[in-house]
Amino acid sequence: MNKITVGFLTFNPKDFFTQSTPMKITRALFISLPLLLLACKEQAQKTTTPTVVRTNKQITLDIKEANRLSELPLGCIQNPLPYKSGVVIAKESDLAMPAVHHPAFYGCFDWHSAVHGHWSLVYLLKTFPGLAHRQEAIDKLNKNLSPENIAKEVAYFSMNPESKMFERTYGWAWLLKLQEELYTWDDPMAKTWYNNLKPLEDYISEAYMEYLPKLVYPIRTGTHSNTAFGLSFAYDYAQTVGNDALAQVIRESAIRFYQQDQDCPMGWEPSGHDFLSPCLQEMDVMRKVLAKEAFEPWAKAFLPALFDQSMDLHPGIVKDRSDGHLVHLDGLNFSRAWCLYPFKDNDLAYNLATEHLDYSLSKITDGDYAGQHWLGTFALYAFKVKKESS
Template sequence: MNGETARRFAQAALGHVVREYPHKLDHVLGGDEDALPPRVLHPCFFGSYDWHSCVHGWWTLLTLRRLYPDMPEAAEIAALADSTFTEEKLAAELAYLDRPGSAGFERPYGWAWLLYLHLETRRHGGAPWAGRLEPLARAFAARLRRYLDKLTYPIRTGTHFNTAFALLLSREWAEVFEPELTPLIDSKASDWFAQDRACQAWEPGGDEFLSSALSEAMLMQRALGQEQFRQWFADFLPDMAQREPATLFAPVTVSDRSDGKIAHLDGLNLSRAWAWRTLQPDMGAAAPLARDAAEMHLSAALPHVTGDYMGEHWLASFALLALLARPV
């Protein structure tokens, strides 16, 4: 990634994390008095069309600020973070979780992104953001523990409900802040996915933005030791040398980027690029196939990260995940 791309992503995110409307709430009404605008319900994360997109829009901004501290937008990002991540505003976000009907609020996608955002704030030296965000992160981590205790089956659909993706981000946070959560995540991953063989990769669905197959593989790459993972992956995608299942190697078509659900498919191309780049070091002789697949998916999606608000309010986060992954 170069500085020009970083500035393009930063400018887009700065334009949407404080844009309140249009907005899609995840909000249970108990009465007329609960019909409140986003900025009142969520004083930190009221922008970007929905709560979770605002959270990972902030992850994008802070990651770019850390990587490109001299870009003109870096100072603006820091100033906006100072005025957004105040104790008062974050206390309101935390209090929202105690409202009736909020138990499933943003489960599990928004939870995972909040943890990932908190992890990023820790990388910003003396800034107060990490300490202020920590109570909210701890609250979501506690919810994740309770959720895992009762989740009998993983959710494999390639949308916000995907279990593997949520655990992938949450695990990185847990390694730093709650190491005892890591073995629980690994145990669940093993219980759910260790016996998966000859994945058919029934994707893409018409509105998916995550590869369910490759999200699972990335989680298992972390949950298993390297040799154990390589054996698991060889059984999971036994025909990779023949580029099968073919769907995992071909970028998807996006027919209408003004349609928010269909625009999800640009995210699928980006999430596959991220996954193939991440998995590549453990692919052995198949690494060139992973590299080629990643580059094809990136090329298909990067021109469309900005341009239409239905994609622009969130796609930069997934582009950044892909661009920062560890190709060899």
């Protein structure tokens, strides 16, 4: 029988069956050492797992904060310039001022920011009847969300073949989120605005159902085209208004895209101009489309550090808020918060959400249009999810 070397020990296996005292000791060491090392490793893991205590810091959306944040969309939803157009020019008539193509959503620098600026005002009017600029907000919404304006918005999508892809899917998702907010508000003017927007809602719902089965791979960026974000918001809408066909397509698509994902590399985030977290947005939509008993093991395999309380995640730092791309990271802080707050029994998730929301909240009314035209919405949505998750 050949001799075996383990570390600095060389022995003949047949000696294990002798009764000599030295070999008894060697045999005991050989058998027990691996078990001892394993036990030490397990003990080290137990002693290094952090204990997390929920923060006592309170951040609330009160009437004072609501008034402050309402000034941001009020200052831009009817402000036509500056504006970043998404027009693909196929003929001369395509060249026109934004209000020609988008008489409802021509402000706030771009179409999607105008849409979610309207969502912000609807949410604030609905939540705070005593809003300081209530009548001004109502007047602007009445003017922008007229049946005639929405008809022109719908017509834009068929202006030329490239227009079908306009605002896919970020702007689409915010339009459906706006409709969801109106649908759940029992107020006559909300019903009027909802009915006026219905043709655009229907168009976008159908566009989603046509597009998603063709999308072979999800888009995992931290900006507008992120697939998980668009799915998550559209799923909320579909569930709320009872659009079962859209909800089914979204559920099937999300599971097809993400069910096999594990160990999402949070350490790679953020990119330099992210306003969405690819990992957290994916977890957000899977939380919605999977049953609880299926989601919990998926989530623990996908982001284990969040659930063993060891995740080290810091708010994104912005060094120049006049730079329209760099200021995206304030938005990332808010969107991370709205993805984390739903884990209400997870102290680490709550602490991280609160830290991120608090970090950027005071910084978004600095007078620079690069951030002010959109960041208020992100802050408000983080507050909304925080309230609904408490």
